[in-house]
Amino acid sequence: MAGAQHDEGISKTNDLAQQAAIDEHDLGVREAIRRYPRAIMWSVLVSTAIIMEGYDIVLISSFFGLPSFAKKYGHFVDNASGYQISAPWQAGLSNGTSIGTLIGSLANGYFVFRYGYRNTLLVSLCLIVAFIFIPFFAPSLPVLLLGQILCGIPWGVFATMAPAYASEVCPMALRGYLTVYVNLCWAFGQLIAAGVLSGFSEGTSQWSYRIPFAIQWAWPIPLFAVLFFAPESPYHHVRRGEIEKAENSVRRLGSASHPSQSVALMIHTNELEKEIDAGTSYLDCFRGIDLRRTEIVCMAFITQPFCGSAMGGTPTYFFLQAGLPTSISFKMSVGGLGLAAVGTLISWKLLHAFGRRTLYLAGLAGLTAILWTVGFISVGAGTSTAGYYAQATMMLLWLFVYYMTVGPICYAIIGEISSTRLRNKSISLSRSAYYIGQIICNVINPYMLNPTEGDWKGKTGFFWGGCSFVFFIWTWFRLPESKDRSFEELDLLFAQKVKARDFSKAVVDPYAENVDVRVTFVDK
Template sequence: MSSEKTHDDHLEIVPAKELDDHTSDALRTERELSTRDAIRAYPMAIFWSLAVSMCVIMEGYDTILIGNFYAYPEFAKKYGQYIDAHGNHQLSAAWQAGLGNCSGIGCFFGVMLNGYLVAKWGQKRVLVWALVVLSGLIFITFFAPNIIVLAIGQLLCGLPWGIFASSAPAYASEVLPMNLRVYLTSYTNMCFIIGQLIAAGVLAGLVHRTDEWAYRIPFAIQWAWPAFLIPLLSFAPESPWHLVRVGRLDEAEHSLRRLQRSSANVDVKATLATIVHTNKLEEEITAGTSYRDCFRGIERRRTIIACVAFAGQVLSGSSFAYNSTYFFQQVGLTTDATYNLNVGGTGLALSGTLVNWFCLMPYVGRRRIYLYGIFSMSMILFLIGILNVWTSKPSVGMTQAVLTLVWTFVFQLSAGQLGWALPAEVSSTRLRQKTICLARNAYYIVSVISGVLQPYFMNPTQWNLKGYTGFIWGGTAFLTFVWLFFNLPETKNRTYEELDWLFAKRTPTRKFKHAVVDLPQGEEGAAFGV
């Protein structure tokens, strides 16, 4: 039986009016479900979301690994291009920029490729095969005899990392109920932090080694994750939204039953009816499911918001304040102090994520958290720049270093997490994977540009701006704040169908939070009057 015939059979079994009744019941149940009840009803959905998001640990690990290797004595001795005035080996600014951006370029193409692969094969198959491919590519970085081979290895490893980064939030948003989706989509960011924390600890522990294993061991640790995740994710359920989009409704129902607790008071058929109904509505109001369609009609607004929300992570100053060991070194801190502060900063990032989960997200809207956060980060960066006037005083360098840690904490309270969650929420379900891919690539494009510029800002043989770099990133953070103030809508406590209605009606940004959504039934509702 073809997938098209299966789809038609289900539509015949569930008439339009009954489908609307099922949808209304499921939407009402989802809205009334408390966070505690949702956790009880969807334990396996939470488990599999956590498992898929763990793939992102490897990208977070590499992000801090390569950026902090520049100040790493044995790495600089192996791959450096010159010796500075203090007799230390250094990578040139050009190679810092090139090596630091290789994985980002690879991620860019991996993300674009993922948009096509997932549409054809689904999240599960693509993730498992990406892990298999990554296992082989790590050999290149581990055995790299020179910096050119290392750069090629980083570029190729970026392909599966890009797949992980764009699949994890999409999968979480499609297997969880409304009031859990922000926690599990933002958990992707926590996995990013966990990877960075592991890398920071490994670097701090190996910094005094005087042989090649000082930098080879950190590369080798990357093999641990595919070895654990490949057998685990082979048993993961496919996203029911993907199965509905390709007409495999029987499999979608089976997937939903695997994600929900059998004893929970949740009607699987009603949930499936909601997915089918929302998918049909979006077929009416969207032109198609290609990348080009993400920029057509009402989808353009949703895509741009998603892109700016993700790119805001870099525009808020992460290239400077987050990966700051090289900055610590340039302001005169010792190697031990540099790497201990790096571990402390990553620990603060992890605590910031938990504070946000328990103290902010349940009570405060996404818009307010993001806006307050990015404004605060811009002020911190401006203060770091101002303090650079008095760098002759020994305490100023440490003060600037502490401020970067404060910035890290604020970043994880706001843009660090919501940059992952918002693209999954503002996108339409039929274009979600591609919208997230475009948003993540907006992040990578800005990240590559900042990665090229940042070494020139900091390198003593180039512009040597040191703390004055805070003025530059403080300016980009403030401009991002201004744009988001006028364009970032509130998505908290909105179902996907309600968000479709709000965007289709071209609801003004400031009215999203309190707008009354009147979802019509039947064919008239399918097009939302547009």
């Protein structure tokens, strides 16, 4: 009798889940916006914390070209170069943030699974308020480095949490847009930093670099006050068996008239993944079919630093070394990062039209061509004024293309490819891979650009263009298309070991009784 009731309960859950899956596939973008305004709001607010990391990335690298900062923390080279922060310290300060964010991203995978998104986020906001005091008052480079490492820990939490939260609280129709919004926040942070630094670029006092540090306090306090009321991800409750709490979260996130139906889909997805691979530890990310998913999210993210962002993502220092005056370099950075924000907005339209794989391939092809063009300009006209501005113009184009394609689309990929049971840990690993790549690039790049080291100037583009081409090849063979796929459909595609280039050809029915026909193919 009990067994019959149990089977009946499973059947009812599956029926509700199937109906929810049908409804989600039928839900258009406009209707999703109308029905889920609160999910959009909370996703946007959680992602807003990313602004702080984007702000600091530009801040610390641009400080290397700020005369007052270089005079305080650097050493005098000669009359032509003036004061410079040495290449080892440039690498150290840039990597200090990366080391901290690496720690934070890995810690996030554990703490979110154990304590949930909301609690982890609130604690991280408190920590960043305290840690900002260290770089603000730093009397020396070692103290500044310590501050960058400690500030990086909560930034790593924010960067890892935002795409995971967005992918779990929003319907499929909005999932790509709101995970990509994470990158827009990154671009906004960089744009704000560039604007602030442009205003202080000719300052000679300590406040020209201390005030930009202090501005970082503008985000965490109001965010804490608002996000204190944020709902927890319903997927988090489902993974913990807290079904009633999951339904309450669904009610708070949208206008779903049948929250039990939405939760049933989450339960079905969770159970399907448990059948495929029941583990939820970091080690499970490297076992079975999840190894492939981990490879994809990690490689997709590590593509970012190696496709030229060490050179073009924070362009002020490159502009200076290419030969542009200080004030113009900072102003061009503002313009470039403004283009980055516009590019991210355009990516939303492109994401709907072309999907993830196509945009990644097109973006990497374009970035490779741009970087090699910069290198050739540097070889042919690297010492002329026209050559300086031509290189700068190409790097502005690099920013625009990057933020239309590789920059934002990556967040959609990592939010969709990872399994729901391992999502926090998969995204943490992918972000950690990014930070490791960033550390490597931050070590290499100063030695190529710094006038006291390689002094390659624009010829650095040859190196990063070559790296970008390598990742283009990987993308062609290994990155699948996840557009318009539910999480359970992706689970089955990976379980069936479908080739990356065949994902778009597959027809998936997660509710087919015959397991052999759950995944079939049509020619396109």
